[in-house]
Amino acid sequence: MVFKVSLILLALTSTLVSAYPASSQYASHIEARAVKDEYDYIIVGGGTAGLTVGDRLTADGKYTVLVIENGVLDNSTAILTGGAGGGMNAARMYTINSSPQSGLNNRVISVGIGRVVGGSSAVNGMVVQRGTAEEYNLWGDLSGGQPTSWNWKGLLPSFRRAMHLTVPSENLQRLMNVTYDLSVWGQDPDTKVYATYSESGSGQQKFFYDAYKSYPGVHVPKDNGNGENGLSFFLVSMDPTASSRSYARTGHWDPVANRPNYELVTGQRVNKINFDSSITATGVTFVPVSGSGAATTVRARKEVILAAGTVHTPQVLELSGIGGADLLKKANIPVLVDLPGVGSNFHDHTYLPFYGIRFTKNPTYPTIQVPRAGNIQSANLGVFLGLPVVAPDAFERIASNFEAQDPAAYLPADTHPTIIEGYRQQQKLLGKAMRSKGTTFFNTMINGIGGAPQNLRPVSRGTIHINPSNPQGEPIVDYRALSNPIDLDVFVEFIKFFRRFHSYGTLAQYQAQETAPGANVQTDAQIATWLRGQLNPSVYHPVGTAAKMPREWGGVVSEDLLVWGTKKLSVIDGSIMPVIVGATTQQTVYAIAEKAAEIIKARQ
Numbered sequence: 001m002v003f004k005v006s007l008i009l010l011a012l013t014s015t016l017v018s019a020y021p022a023s024s025q026y027a028s029h030i031e032a033r034a035v036k037d038e039y040d041y042i043i044v045g046g047g048t049a050g051l052t053v054g055d056r057l058t059a060d061g062k063y064t065v066l067v068i069e070n071g072v073l074d075n076s077t078a079i080l081t082g083g084a085g086g087g088m089n090a091a092r093m094y095t096i097n098s099s100p101q102s103g104l105n106n107r108v109i110s111v112g113i114g115r116v117v118g119g120s121s122a123v124n125g126m127v128v129q130r131g132t133a134e135e136y137n138l139w140g141d142l143s144g145g146q147p148t149s150w151n152w153k154g155l156l157p158s159f160r161r162a163m164h165l166t167v168p169s170e171n172l173q174r175l176m177n178v179t180y181d182l183s184v185w186g187q188d189p190d191t192k193v194y195a196t197y198s199e200s201g202s203g204q205q206k207f208f209y210d211a212y213k214s215y216p217g218v219h220v221p222k223d224n225g226n227g228e229n230g231l232s233f234f235l236v237s238m239d240p241t242a243s244s245r246s247y248a249r250t251g252h253w254d255p256v257a258n259r260p261n262y263e264l265v266t267g268q269r270v271n272k273i274n275f276d277s278s279i280t281a282t283g284v285t286f287v288p289v290s291g292s293g294a295a296t297t298v299r300a301r302k303e304v305i306l307a308a309g310t311v312h313t314p315q316v317l318e319l320s321g322i323g324g325a326d327l328l329k330k331a332n333i334p335v336l337v338d339l340p341g342v343g344s345n346f347h348d349h350t351y352l353p354f355y356g357i358r359f360t361k362n363p364t365y366p367t368i369q370v371p372r373a374g375n376i377q378s379a380n381l382g383v384f385l386g387l388p389v390v391a392p393d394a395f396e397r398i399a400s401n402f403e404a405q406d407p408a409a410y411l412p413a414d415t416h417p418t419i420i421e422g423y424r425q426q427q428k429l430l431g432k433a434m435r436s437k438g439t440t441f442f443n444t445m446i447n448g449i450g451g452a453p454q455n456l457r458p459v460s461r462g463t464i465h466i467n468p469s470n471p472q473g474e475p476i477v478d479y480r481a482l483s484n485p486i487d488l489d490v491f492v493e494f495i496k497f498f499r500r501f502h503s504y505g506t507l508a509q510y511q512a513q514e515t516a517p518g519a520n521v522q523t524d525a526q527i528a529t530w531l532r533g534q535l536n537p538s539v540y541h542p543v544g545t546a547a548k549m550p551r552e553w554g555g556v557v558s559e560d561l562l563v564w565g566t567k568k569l570s571v572i573d574g575s576i577m578p579v580i581v582g583a584t585t586q587q588t589v590y591a592i593a594e595k596a597a598e599i600i601k602a603r604q
Contacts, residue, residue, distance in 0.1 A: 028263045029073055032288065035265055038299040039066040041600075042284055043307055044270045044316060046071075047119020048248045048586065049573040049593040050307030052162075052193075055252035056597035058262040059190070063604075066298060067264045068286055070312075071116040073249075079116075080244040084125040084236075084378040092116040092123055096311065096474050098537075103460075103482030105532055111477050112540040113311055117266060118249035120309070121237065124540065124586060126245060126378050128195045128235040130159065131581030131588065133227030134438040138429050142422075142578045144550035148559055152227055155591055158598075159225065160186035162590035166240040168197035168233075175368050176201040176209070176381075178233045181223035193251030193590065195235040198380040203365035204448045205381055212446065214505050217389035217437065229384040229440045229582065236378040237586065243376055271295075271472060273304055273320040273569060279336055281569040303568045303600060307593075310542035310575040311464055314343035315475045317546070317556075318466045322563060324416065330468040337565035340416035341554035345423075345544040346462040347580055348479065350487065350537050351454040355498055356516030359449065363510050381446040384456075384582060386437035391493035398493070399434035402459065402486045403427065410484040411461060422547070422554035423461065426579060430459060440582025442494055449502070449512075453494045454539060456582040460484040462537075464545050481537035491535065492527045541585040546575035560599050572596035 041057055043050045046069030054065045074092060096111040114120040133152035140151030148154070165185035168178045178197065185195070212218050212231045219230035239246040256262060268286045274297065276282050283299035306313050317323055321336035323343065328335045387395040407424040408415060433439035434457075444451035462480035467473055482488050495517065502512040513519075517530040549555030551564040555578075561570040574589045581588055 028257050028259060030263050030265055032265055032268055032286075032293065032296050035066065035263070035296055035298055038301060039064045039263075040300070040302045041065045041305055042298060042300040043067045043305045044284060045069065045119070045307035045309060045312070045573065046117045046253075046264055046266070047114060047307060047309060047573070048121040048589045049596070050305075051118065051248040051252040052590060052593035053305060053307065053572055053597045053600070054262060055256055056594070057600065058256070058259050061259075061261055063302070064261045065263070068268050068270055068284070069117050069264065069266045070269050070289055071114070072266050073117045073264070074122070079122050080250075081376060083376050084127070088112070088123045094311070094474070096477060099476060099478045101479060101481045101537065103480070103532065104535060104537065109479060109481075109537060111311060111542075112538065113309055113542070117253065117264070118247045120540065121247035121586060122245070122249060125584070126236045126238060126376075127584045128163065128237050128587050129382075129583035130225040130227075131583045132229050132438050132440060134433065134436060135440070135579075135581045138433065138579055139548070139577070141429055142425060142549050142553070143559060144553060146550070146559055150548060150559065155595065156184065158591040158594040159184070159587065161188060161191060161594045162186070163193050163195040163237075163587060164188060164191045166194055166196040169199055172197055172199055172201060172370055175370050176206060176233065179222050181226050184223060184225045184227070191251070192246075192255055193248070194237065194239050194246040195587070196238040196240045196246075197233065198236045198238070198378045199370055200380060201368060201370035203368040205446060206368050207363060207365045208446050208448065209381060211501075211505065211507055212383050215501060217392070218383065218385065219437070229386065229438065231383045233381050236376075236380065238376055238378075245376070268296075270308070270316055271319055273316065275320070275336060275566070278567065279565060280567040300568070302604065303570060305600070306546075306569070306571045307573045309573050310346070310545050311475060311477060313571055313573060313575045314464050314545045315466050317342045317563070319471055322566065323465075327465055327468065331466055331471045333471065337563075339551070339556060339564055340419055341422070341547060341549070341551075341556045343463050343465040343475075343545050344415070344419045344461070344554055345547045345578070346464050346479070346542065347458050347460065347544050348537060348542045349454050349456050349539040349580065350458050350481065350491070350535055351452055351539050352491070352494075352531070352534055353536060354452055354516060355450050355495070357450045357498070357502055357512050357514045359510035360513050361510045379445045379447065382443055383446060384440040385442040386439055387434050387441045387490070388437050390442045390497045391490075394493050395434055398486060398489055399431050401489075402434065403431040412463065412480070416554065418552055419554035421552065422549055425553055430457070430579070433457065441490060442497065443582065451498070453491075453498065455487060455490055455494070456580070458487050458580075460487050461544075479537040481535070482532070488528050488531065491531050492524050495527050495531070539584075541580065543574045543577040543580045543585060546571045547578040548576040549578050560603075561596055570596070570600065
């Protein structure tokens with residue numbers, strides 16, 4: 001049996017049911033002509049982060065908030081009950097392709113991000129995972145010595161606030177050995193974004209769970225969210241009562257849309273943040289996405305909040321005169337703040353769409369079947385491993401080679417010195433991470449034999465910038481995939497790990513036969529050549545283009561999320577992650593937004 005899995009569609013099964021009950025009239029969903037002249041806060045982007053912060057800022061009725069969203073307010077059944085990735089279609093996604101990737105045989109990659117109220121939380125695989133404590137502590141280590149709460153301890157309250165836990169059923173606990181830790185989760189009644197255990201499990205899953213559990217170095221944490229990695233069941237973003245997708249719109253807009261101080265305008269594109277002479281943000285100007293209609297300017301009394309996402313946040317900044325001076329001059333945009341880090345440090349998880357293998361002797365799987373609860377089923381089991389576990393004979397060599405690199409060697413030739421310094425600081429920390437079991441590099445979901453391995457800790461860095469010849473068009477997205485050779489070295493080790501695993505212990509008797517890359521692909525060079533034709537540099541988890549780091553390290557925002565060199569302008573989305581976490585990014589973006597809301601409120 002050859003196992004092939006797409007990480008875009010992680011659902012085991014998905015069956016349509018009745019849609020989430022939602023009012024057809026939204027008192028605060030307004031047309032552009034109804035936008036007021038002034039609000040306390042203007043949020044650019046009505047996605048995962050933007051709606052979360054909008055909800056929190058308007059909860060006590062003190063402040064008025066306008067959210068400006070490029071996409072539409074979509075109530076379709078496909079989003080709510082279509083399962084993992086069920087909301088993906090052209091009407092709800094941006095149509096953006098990357099520049100040709102020289103490291104991937106010049107392939108062009110589709111850039112998958114949501115263009116709908118709720119953002120990518122409306123179209124993603126619904127997977128809810130959390131990185132390890134080490135990974136969030138690394139963010140704190142990149143604070144430049146400034147006091148920081150951007151670490152595991154400081155973020156844990158935000159994680160608890162971000163999602164409402166539904167505990168696993170007794171059946172799932174008993175049949176699949178699922179455990180959980182309430183101390184790292186929240187059940188706040190004011191949080192209506194739900195994290196639920198997918199009630200599914202099979203004998204085949206249990207068979208491979210036991211096989212991974214017996215593999216040397218594989219730890220089994222009590223909970224996927226307790227800051228440890230290893231072999232674990234994780235959750236999905238599903239409303240347990242309605243058995244439907246739980247996402248930013250259903251959690252942070254639908255229940256509160258009738259607040260008179262919370263307004264949403266859709267189908268609009270912000271093309272400029274406005275400033276006064278002291279570089280204090282005073283408001284924004286936006287235009288209809290359709291291209292027909294006049295521009296609208298609206299003022300912000302307290303703050304402009306950027307939540308346009310990793311792809312579009314740097315574009316909005318650059319259109320507003322904040323970015324690398326050389327680029328802005330090429331685009332004929334007046335330079336307000338020379339901030340070269342805008343649009344740099346771009347990275348995502350890299351994955352292999354399939355690794356093909358079959359057993360020549362069929363195993364007897366346990367007779368286990370978890371009774372289904374609800375109609376949406378999604379992936380719920382994975383293994384998350386550090387490099388010393390996956391590559392015990394190679395991790396030290398890889399780490400040493402990485403640390404020995406000139407930090408500028410594999411960045412773009414014209415990279416600004418501050419960005420090089422920021423990468424130097426990352427290099428020190430990532431070298432240590434390569435030697436630690438507690439920082440995740442390898443991941444695969446477990447549904448059966450084989451898998452679709454991901455590198456959750458790539459060291460190549462790309463860019464997202466405006467197109468100087470068409471600044472108002474979609475930005476130029478360049479993953480620069482495999483530009484640092486360490487990433488290819490790591491993935492070669494992943495293939496070798498899969499080969500060892502499928503012939504280890506009790507699995508050896510079933511005589512695994514690899515079908516992709518296959519028996520004719522054996523040397524490291526052969527594996528690397530094969531991988532260049534197969535790897536995808538994105539699992540739709542883009543981060544890093546407005547990194548929370550010191551300005552002298554190529555950072556874009558400070559510890560309090562204000563854009564360097566400006567006043568009253570903040571960024572609150574996944575673009576602030578200086579280094580990606582070893583997990584899907586949905587839960588982390590919610591936590592960033594929760595923490596951002598507290599930071600913003602504390603300023604008043």
